[in-house]
Amino acid sequence: MTALCKKIILLGPPGAGKGTHACMLSKRLDIPHISTGDILREAVNKGNRLGLVARGFMNRGELVPDNIMAEIITNRLRKKDVREKGFMLDGFPRTQAQAEALERTLRGGADIVLYFKTSADVCISRLSGRRICKVCGANYHIKNIPPKKEGVCDECKGPLYQRQDDKEDTIRKRLRVYNKQTSSLINYFRRQGILKEVNGDIDLKPLHRIIVKLLM
Numbered sequence: 001m002t003a004l005c006k007k008i009i010l011l012g013p014p015g016a017g018k019g020t021h022a023c024m025l026s027k028r029l030d031i032p033h034i035s036t037g038d039i040l041r042e043a044v045n046k047g048n049r050l051g052l053v054a055r056g057f058m059n060r061g062e063l064v065p066d067n068i069m070a071e072i073i074t075n076r077l078r079k080k081d082v083r084e085k086g087f088m089l090d091g092f093p094r095t096q097a098q099a100e101a102l103e104r105t106l107r108g109g110a111d112i113v114l115y116f117k118t119s120a121d122v123c124i125s126r127l128s129g130r131r132i133c134k135v136c137g138a139n140y141h142i143k144n145i146p147p148k149k150e151g152v153c154d155e156c157k158g159p160l161y162q163r164q165d166d167k168e169d170t171i172r173k174r175l176r177v178y179n180k181q182t183s184s185l186i187n188y189f190r191r192q193g194i195l196k197e198v199n200g201d202i203d204l205k206p207l208h209r210i211i212v213k214l215l216m
């Protein structure tokens with residue numbers, strides 16, 4: 001399936017479902033999924049320079065500094081797959097400075113910004129129940145998407161773990177940080193005429209169908 005929109009930004013609070021929908025859309029539309037959270041977590045696991053800087057910010061639920069994030073995204077967007085197929089940005093931009101850095105890199109804007117409007121209660125319940133496979137990265141939820149065997153990945157039998165920043169106190173902090181530093185981007189992109197709002201509270205499949213139509 002080929003989408004009309006190929007430069008896509010997913011915006012919304014932690015737990016809105018950005019990562020889950022980006023994975024589904026990326027497979028269906030063959031557009032690279034770029035998650036800044038995943039890039040940072042990989043660096044933390046490797047223990048490299050970026051990871052050592054990012055770890056403290058992430059564990060506290062704070063944003064990693066803009067200059068570091070802008071450099072990561074600029075380098076990633078230069079890669080061949082992005083030049084050929086476009087991108088689906090999940091978790092970037094998160095501040096006005098990041099949005100401006102992105103526009104400089106693209107020499108223009110994105111085609112569409114999908115804003116996942118999601119209530120805080122839903123975000124907290126999704127994130128506190130989220131479990132991830134240590135081996136293949138598959139995503140579960142202890143109630144909504146439980147694995148067949150508790151603590152074990154259905155796909156590869158790897159162990160499931162809870163993200164360090166998915167503890168309730170840190171989730172609440174991430175939501176405060178989102179409201180303070182990121183939510184103003186909703187109006188920023190609305191003024192550009194590229195924002196499309198979707199209801200992040202609804203189930204995965206109906207929302208996926210709505211989004212696919214918006215991208216066609």
Ligand code: AP5
Pocket residue numbers: 012013014015016017018019020021036037038040057058059061062063064065069090091092093094098126127129130131139140141144145165174200201202203204207
């Ligand atoms: P990041 O990894 O980007 O975390 P986040 O934005 O907080 O997003 P999440 O992954 O927690 O939520 P999501 O919306 O993707 O939801 P998901 O699909 O997983 O960032 C982590 C940290 O890295 C930040 O705090 C910051 O420190 C740093 N960072 C990253 N980017 C940065 C940047 N640009 N600038 C500065 N710092 C940056 O879904 C959640 C759960 O709900 C899953 O279990 C899923 O299965 C379930 N679920 C989703 N949708 C539904 C549904 N419709 N129905 C039922 N269950 C659902």
